[in-house]
Amino acid sequence: MPRTIGSHSDITGPRVRAAALKLFAEHGFAAVSMRRIASEVGVQAGALYNYTPDKQTLLFELMQTHMEELLAALPQQSDASVMDRLEGFVRFHIAFHHERPDAVFIAYMELRNLDPANFSRIEALRRRYETALEDILGAGSDQGIFDVADTKITTLAVIAMLTGVTTWFRPGGRLSLRAVQDQYWDMVRRMVVRAPDGSV
Amino acid sequence: MPRTIGSHSDITGPRVRAAALKLFAEHGFAAVSMRRIASEVGVQAGALYNYTPDKQTLLFELMQTHMEELLAALPQQSDASVMDRLEGFVRFHIAFHHERPDAVFIAYMELRNLDPANFSRIEALRRRYETALEDILGAGSDQGIFDVADTKITTLAVIAMLTGVTTWFRPGGRLSLRAVQDQYWDMVRRMVVRAPDGSV
DNA sequence: GTCTATAGGAGGATAGAC
DNA sequence: GTCTATCCTCCTATAGAC
Numbered sequence: 277m278p279r280t281i282g283s284h285s286d287i288t289g290p291r292v293r294a295a296a297l298k299l300f301a302e303h304g305f306a307a308v309s310m311r312r313i314a315s316e317v318g319v320q321a322g323a324l325y326n327y328t329p330d331k332q333t334l335l336f337e338l339m340q341t342h343m344e345e346l347l348a349a350l351p352q353q354s355d356a357s358v359m360d361r362l363e364g365f366v367r368f369h370i371a372f373h374h375e376r377p378d379a380v381f382i383a384y385m386e387l388r389n390l391d392p393a394n395f396s397r398i399e400a401l402r403r404r405y406e407t408a409l410e411d412i413l414g415a416g417s418d419q420g421i422f423d424v425a426d427t428k429i430t431t432l433a434v435i436a437m438l439t440g441v442t443t444w445f446r447p448g449g450r451l452s453l454r455a456v457q458d459q460y461w462d463m464v465r466r467m468v469v470r471a472p473d474g475s476v
Numbered sequence: 477m478p479r480t481i482g483s484h485s486d487i488t489g490p491r492v493r494a495a496a497l498k499l500f501a502e503h504g505f506a507a508v509s510m511r512r513i514a515s516e517v518g519v520q521a522g523a524l525y526n527y528t529p530d531k532q533t534l535l536f537e538l539m540q541t542h543m544e545e546l547l548a549a550l551p552q553q554s555d556a557s558v559m560d561r562l563e564g565f566v567r568f569h570i571a572f573h574h575e576r577p578d579a580v581f582i583a584y585m586e587l588r589n590l591d592p593a594n595f596s597r598i599e600a601l602r603r604r605y606e607t608a609l610e611d612i613l614g615a616g617s618d619q620g621i622f623d624v625a626d627t628k629i630t631t632l633a634v635i636a637m638l639t640g641v642t643t644w645f646r647p648g649g650r651l652s653l654r655a656v657q658d659q660y661w662d663m664v665r666r667m668v669v670r671a672p673d674g675s676v
Numbered sequence: 677g678t679c680t681a682t683a684g685g686a687g688g689a690t691a692g693a694c
Numbered sequence: 695g696t697c698t699a700t701c702c703t704c705c706t707a708t709a710g711a712c
Binding site: 677678679680681682683684685686687688689690691692693694 | 695697699700701702703704705706707708709710711712
Binding site: 302303304305306307385388389425426429430432433434435436437439440443444451456459460462463466467471 | 502503504505506507585588589625626629630632633634635636637639640641643644651656659660662663666667671
């Protein structure tokens with residue numbers, strides 16, 4: 277049952293966040309005004325402050341939501357082989373980031389616009405994600421299946437490589453998402469798997 | 477011989493660009509005011525307009541200078557083996573980007589703050605750089621030394637991976653620059669080199 | 677070449693009416 | 695919950711004195 281005319285808290289809130297996500301990704305946090313976000317939603321600027329105490333908090337909550345969804349969606353598969361776990365991570369990272377290009381872009385580009393307390397909280401979430409990959413690489417090294425000189429560096433290298441996909445991949449282009457996943461999995465596999473005896 | 481007191485065109489110009497580079501990298505183009513740049517240099521805001529027609533041009537020229545220096549410094553080595561050329565590219569990219577973290581950051585993060593004409597000019601320079609790597613990968617594939625399914629994708633993957641170093645590498649840390657170069661060269665080599673017969 | 681002063685506008689955020 | 699109106703600050707860029 278509708279409330280008073282002009283009252284839309286349950287739908288305006290999500291629309292504010294969606295508009296902010298889109299505009300921050302497109303133009304950058306600092307370049308987007310609250311008036312511009314309000315205009316995108318179809319309300320006046322003052323109305324936004326029913327949904328966020330300030331612009332900084334709006335940015336932080338977008339980033340926090342993204343990172344928490346990323347961690348929640350990360351496949352656990354702790355009883356699978358390290359090879360399958362690594363393949364699962366690679367395919368997951370590409371697919372998940374592909375579905376949320378705006379949030380990914382903001383999460384990487386707008387860290388410097390977070391105030392120090394918010395920055396620390398986002399960094400902690402990011403570290404948890406990196407650790408998931410580092411654990412796989414460490415386990416594979418312990419088992420002698422992977423040959424990784426430094427799990428920390430390889431973790432960062434793999435994540436940078438995979439995240440780079442979002443800067444150029446567009447559906448309907450030359451390659452399907454599946455084909456991109458296949459190629460990146462092949463590259464990552466070759467980067468970390470121990471070469472058979474006598475092949476080096 | 478000094479000119480009139482208060483006249484410093486030969487030193488203020490570089491200082492304006494240096495201050496803008498530092499502040500844009502730290503806070504982002506849109507978040508930095510001309511007053512802030514002037515304050516960093518030690519002049520009033522109006523004086524900046526002796527060195528740039530406007531803020532947009534200041535950003536563009538910083539990015540253009542960076543990209544042209546990058547292309548000029550790229551080792552040619554066209555008579556070396558593809559393996560040596562690839563190794564040279566990897567070590568060069570890491571070293572050059574390490575020396576200019578602020579310019580690198582701006583060149584990747586502030587593309588969206590360029591107006592369309594300036595964006596096209598920077599994009600063209602970036603494409604020339606990518607083509608240098610793609611040519612090496614293509615030549616190695618033709619010679620049967622590399623096994624690269626798609627030179628375009630591998631080019632983007634390698635560059636994203638290498639550029640990622642600038643986000644975490646700090647001199648005086650756990651690893652020397654040389655050690656980082658060694659590890660990334662090892663990862664790139666394994667990503668692209670054809671496996672010996674019988675090892676796959 | 678740099679200064680002060682200012683035009684002219686846009687920014688984040690709030691107050692109070694409805 | 696949204697509106698209008700507004701406070702006060704900051705912005706880019708320019709004009710004219712020195």
